[in-house]
């Protein structure tokens with residue numbers, strides 16, 4: 001069933017487990033996510049970045065938003081598990097409005113690169129507009145290192161828990177993404193993975209609302225190996241280990257953003273298939289292994305997050 005993201009995350013918050021928020025850019029990834037959720041009887045959040053809207057709409061973000069709502073609703077309405085659709089890292093008003101108008105379950109207003117007062121002001125406006133349309137809202141405090149929407153942050157700026165308390169009270173935002181040391185992409189840590197659990201615990205204590213972990217992919221080594229055996233070069237890739245991910249869920253993370261792990265699995269399957277099947281040119285064949293590997297990493301992640309059976 002197609003639901004508001006708040007329905008999924010309020011339950012996860014109450015019962016203390018994590019739910020995967022899986023990024024998609026096309027139909028094939030939606031297949032993998034829905035199949036994994038059905039098989040594991042797990043809720044799923046499907047999310048699209050602004051780049052995904054442009055990509056699927058072939059340049060028109062309004063068309064992209066409408067297309068994703070139609071595709072996701074079609075699958076959501078044909079299965080029992082709760083499925084929500086979220087706009088990830090909405091930073092331009094046009095994209096946020098396009099998704100609200102199209103019928104998204106939730107939108108993220110990412111004003112984390114603006115000063116706090118501005119972030120509060122913008123988020124307040126989006127919350128008012130979105131709530132009027134029964135759409136829930138995610139916001140971000142602090143900054144991930146790396147590139148986000150062509151904004152390069154040299155290093156992460158960790159969340160200030162007292163700012164988080166004020167931010168949530170003043171904006172009435174539904175979910176908050178506190179920066180605690182992760183970053184987007186496949187190269188998250190130079191040395192050992194280290195997240196600021198104390199800060200996370202404080203933010204949860206002070207806000208009590210569902211929290212979001214961005215940059216949460218683990219960079220599954222099984223998939224890295226298959227991809228590298230078939231021509232990929234992912235040297236130095238490192239993600240958030242599963243045991244650390246479990247700890248973030250224990251300390252209050254409920255929405256776990258996962259894009260890189262899906263991309264790695266997909267390219268591993270695609271490379272392996274193409275190298276082993278030089279005569280094949282049917283997309284229904286050459287995308288099949290890619291989908292299977294992506295579905296597998298999603299199901300494994302549902303086990304790690306403890307969202308299995310939580311429908």
Ligand SMILES: O=C(COP(=O)(O)O)N(O)CCCOP(=O)(O)O
Pocket residue numbers: 023049050051052088089149183184185186213214215216217218257258259260261
């Ligand atoms: O937090 C994450 C993913 O983190 P991950 O890289 O660890 O999977 N996200 O919000 C996904 C961001 C994807 O944006 P784009 O489509 O512009 O590349």
Ligand SMILES: [Zn+2]
Pocket residue numbers: 089184214215257
């Ligand atoms: Zn993110």
